[in-house]
Amino acid sequence: MTGPPALAANTSDAYADVERVFLPVGVAVFVLVAGTLLLLAWRGRRRTRPRSRASNPALEGAYVLCLAVIAGVLVAVTFGAEDRVGAAETGPRLQVRAVAAKWRWRFEYPAQRVVVQGTEDRVPALVVPAGEEVEFEGVSLDVVHAFWIPAMRFQRELFAERPTRFGLAFPEPGFIAGARCSFFCGLRHQDMRFAVDVRTPQGFRAWVRAKGGTP
Amino acid sequence: MGAREGRHALSSAALAPGGVIGLVGSTDHKRIAVRAAVTAAAFFAAGGVLALVMRAELAQPGLQVVSTGAYNALFTMHGSTMIYLFVTPFALALGLYFVPLQAGAPQIAGPRWALAGWWLYLLGGLVMYAGFLTRGGAAAATWAGFDPLSDAVNTPGQGMDYWIFGVVLATAGELIWGACLLATLLRRRAPGITLLRLPVFSWAMLVTSLMVLFAFPVLIAAMALLWVERQWGGVFTAPDGPVAYQHLFWFYGHPVVYVMFFPFVGAVAEAVAIFSGRRFFGYHAMVGSLLLFTSLSMSVWAHHMFAIDEVAVKYFSLTSIALVVPAGVEYFDMAATMWGGVIRFATPMLFALGFLIQFLVGGLTGIFVGSSVLDYHVNNSYFVVAHFHYTLFGGSFFGLLCAVYLWWPKVTGTLLREGIGRVHFALSVLGANLTFFPMFFLGRDGMTRRVADYPAAEHWGTLNAVASAGAALIALSLVVFVVNVAVSLARPRPAGDDPWGGHSLEWATTSPPPPRNFVALPPVRSPDPLYDLLERQAALEGRP
Numbered sequence: 001m002t003g004p005p006a007l008a009a010n011t012s013d014a015y016a017d018v019e020r021v022f023l024p025v026g027v028a029v030f031v032l033v034a035g036t037l038l039l040l041a042w043r044g045r046r047r048t049r050p051r052s053r054a055s056n057p058a059l060e061g062a063y064v065l066c067l068a069v070i071a072g073v074l075v076a077v078t079f080g081a082e083d084r085v086g087a088a089e090t091g092p093r094l095q096v097r098a099v100a101a102k103w104r105w106r107f108e109y110p111a112q113r114v115v116v117q118g119t120e121d122r123v124p125a126l127v128v129p130a131g132e133e134v135e136f137e138g139v140s141l142d143v144v145h146a147f148w149i150p151a152m153r154f155q156r157e158l159f160a161e162r163p164t165r166f167g168l169a170f171p172e173p174g175f176i177a178g179a180r181c182s183f184f185c186g187l188r189h190q191d192m193r194f195a196v197d198v199r200t201p202q203g204f205r206a207w208v209r210a211k212g213g214t215p
Numbered sequence: 216m217g218a219r220e221g222r223h224a225l226s227s228a229a230l231a232p233g234g235v236i237g238l239v240g241s242t243d244h245k246r247i248a249v250r251a252a253v254t255a256a257a258f259f260a261a262g263g264v265l266a267l268v269m270r271a272e273l274a275q276p277g278l279q280v281v282s283t284g285a286y287n288a289l290f291t292m293h294g295s296t297m298i299y300l301f302v303t304p305f306a307l308a309l310g311l312y313f314v315p316l317q318a319g320a321p322q323i324a325g326p327r328w329a330l331a332g333w334w335l336y337l338l339g340g341l342v343m344y345a346g347f348l349t350r351g352g353a354a355a356a357t358w359a360g361f362d363p364l365s366d367a368v369n370t371p372g373q374g375m376d377y378w379i380f381g382v383v384l385a386t387a388g389e390l391i392w393g394a395c396l397l398a399t400l401l402r403r404r405a406p407g408i409t410l411l412r413l414p415v416f417s418w419a420m421l422v423t424s425l426m427v428l429f430a431f432p433v434l435i436a437a438m439a440l441l442w443v444e445r446q447w448g449g450v451f452t453a454p455d456g457p458v459a460y461q462h463l464f465w466f467y468g469h470p471v472v473y474v475m476f477f478p479f480v481g482a483v484a485e486a487v488a489i490f491s492g493r494r495f496f497g498y499h500a501m502v503g504s505l506l507l508f509t510s511l512s513m514s515v516w517a518h519h520m521f522a523i524d525e526v527a528v529k530y531f532s533l534t535s536i537a538l539v540v541p542a543g544v545e546y547f548d549m550a551a552t553m554w555g556g557v558i559r560f561a562t563p564m565l566f567a568l569g570f571l572i573q574f575l576v577g578g579l580t581g582i583f584v585g586s587s588v589l590d591y592h593v594n595n596s597y598f599v600v601a602h603f604h605y606t607l608f609g610g611s612f613f614g615l616l617c618a619v620y621l622w623w624p625k626v627t628g629t630l631l632r633e634g635i636g637r638v639h640f641a642l643s644v645l646g647a648n649l650t651f652f653p654m655f656f657l658g659r660d661g662m663t664r665r666v667a668d669y670p671a672a673e674h675w676g677t678l679n680a681v682a683s684a685g686a687a688l689i690a691l692s693l694v695v696f697v698v699n700v701a702v703s704l705a706r707p708r709p710a711g712d713d714p715w716g717g718h719s720l721e722w723a724t725t726s727p728p729p730p731r732n733f734v735a736l737p738p739v740r741s742p743d744p745l746y747d748l749l750e751r752q753a754a755l756e757g758r759p
Binding site: 011014015018019022023026029030033034036037038040041042044045047048049050051052053054055056057060063064067068070071074075077078079081082085102142143144146148150151153154155156157159160161162164165166177178180181182183184185186187188189190 | 283287355357361363364369370454455457458491493494495497498500520522524528529533536537539543544546549551553554555556557558560568572576582586587591592594596660661663664665669672673
């Protein structure tokens with residue numbers, strides 16, 4: 001792993017760090033186990049007398065220890081990344097309320113007095129500045145929804161009257177498509193999408209001014 | 216061998232009523248089990264048709280086949296059917312048939328209860344499906360019935376109420392079966408059969424019954440609360456109410472995955488030992504791992520809820536990843552059984568190998584989603600759909616077919632055709648992997664589950680078309696299986712008592728067994744009494 005991250009809430013880096021360990025381990029275990037099973041089955045075709053030994057406690061004990069070590073590594077990797085995901089830093093930063101309702105998104109910027117309202121047929125864009133942590137408060141107005149930005153490798157469920165708080169940092173300016181509600185919420189669940197428009201800090205302030213807010 | 220003499224002496228008409236009364240009212244555990252399995256197969260056919268309609272809809276972007284509302288009912292009823300009405304009852308039905316036989320018992324404990332269990336289960340399934348006849352259509356709030364989506368405001372209409380009644384009735388029936396199986400295993404074993412002389416399949420059913428008894432009442436309670444919520448409100452209305460519902464649901468929802476898994480692990484273990492021509496390797500380690508699995512199964516439920524703020528994420532990541540240990544032991548024992556075995560590639564063995572290798576994909580991706588940081592991305596996506604279909608279809612369903620091919624001769628007295636079985640196996644493997652492997656990529660790329668449509672701009676059309684083609688192959692494989700059954704029943708080839716060289720007591724009686732199962736039992740000194748007899752015979756004849 002690559003030392004302490006520049007941004008506490010860079011969730012896609014945290015995901016990549018964990019996947020970088022889990023994926024090769026998983027593929028290696030699959031190849032090893034599936035290969036062993038097929039090899040043993042294939043070689044057993046021509047045998048005429050079965051072996052009689054039916055247990056080997058010492059070997060199994062050693063094997064269980066190996067498994068425990070592998071599990072321990074995977075747990076340690078997960079815990080290390082877990083501490084970096086959604087960890088909120090203290091200090092003044094942009095606050096955004098993500099409001100989900102059947103079947104649309106609304107993004108409110110209370111300090112800037114700006115609101116972005118989506119509808120079922122118009123996908124709204126969440127506008128955020130790049131390179132700084134954004135503090136979200138997510139709520140639902142009805143059923144359970146979930147705020148998922150696949151490119152950020154991050155989702156959180158949103159409930160009515162039970163705010164969900166999380167921090168995210170978007171490293172670079174750019175347009176992120178494909179963000180959506182991931183928790184099934186009824187008839188038009190599939191249409192409940194949003195985009196993320198990551199701007200430079202200056203670009204973000206210009207956008208707030210253009211929307212009639214106070215940057 | 217005493218067990219094989221005069222075996223028909225006890226089969227009397229009084230114990231085996233015929234006609235309609237016998238069909239719906241016999242308390243012979245074998246007839247209850249066959250009835251349950253046939254009922255489950257019928258529900259499987261219905262749930263499979265729902266899945267095929269879904270795959271037809273998803274084959275290309277846009278809405279072509281059904282409306283969004285209809286699609287929501289399709290996936291809700293598909294999941295509900297497969298879990299409440301097919302895999303769970305079929306898994307328990309295997310126990311209803313073979314646990315008394317392997318325990319050397321003439322009958323299951325509480326036969327009338329077991330019969331009532333079948334009635335409740337059948338009724339529950341019919342009530343759930345009756346939802347299609349109501350004005351609003353069948354339930355459409357997922358197989359989990361998440362509150363508040365499932366409340367009276369967001370899901371009005373009787374279909375949802377029918378679903379709740381259906382789930383309660385079916386689950387109550389399955390709960391009764393769990394109790395009957397546990398009582399049989401603890402109190403009805405023949406003299407000499409200690410707990411540690413039970414075959415691996417019976418041990419798998421023992422831990423399955425434990426999980427049924429711990430987890431299923433919680434689902435019934437959750438459904439009762441949900442129904443009260445729909446009628447009068449006030450149950451899940453506090454801010455934490457929806458989270459509380461999820462806790463209740465997943466406290467059932469995770470153990471049930473193992474209820475739908477362990478009976479088939481047990482069947483596969485029997486098949487691997489039989490078709491390797493040797494005893495199951497590491498019996499005690501296997502029993503220990505089953506018990507460890509059982510205890511962990513009750514402490515991993517909230518890994519379904521990682522995306523909720525304030526769940527004890529690290530604890531549930533730890534318990535979930537710890538499952539590597541008992542799962543690894545089971546694979547080790549299976550491999551070690553084949554190591555040095557005389558392998559025969561009969562159809563049950565083919566499905567056992569398919570189960571082991573495909574479940575490995577499901578299990579390893581299970582560790583993947585058990586890691587909270589990875590789950591924040593792939594939760595609720597097609598990655599999860601791929602993962603649990605590898606466990607439940609690539610795993611459990613292949614294990615189920617292994618069990619069917621293994622025990623069909625015992626239950627019917629006739630052999631299935633090997634050649635058709637091989638074709639069935641090949642098509643199943645091809646279909647399962649074509650259908651479910653592309654879903655890993657779709658999910659990681661951002662496709663959510665439970666959607667009837669996806670934007671053409673996402674370029675998910677090709678992978679979805681491949682998945683739909685795979686689903687058609689699965690359907691074809693099942694047609695081949697039906698042909699196999701039809702041919703084998705129309706032109707029966709007698710199986711004899713023990714066509715495979717079995718190790719456990721069910722192979723010591725006739726096929727099918729008489730109403731009281733056994734005339735006499737061979738001595739039981741190990742989990743493999745028939746293998747002991749073979750060895751002793753070989754020793755007497757001076758063979759090595």
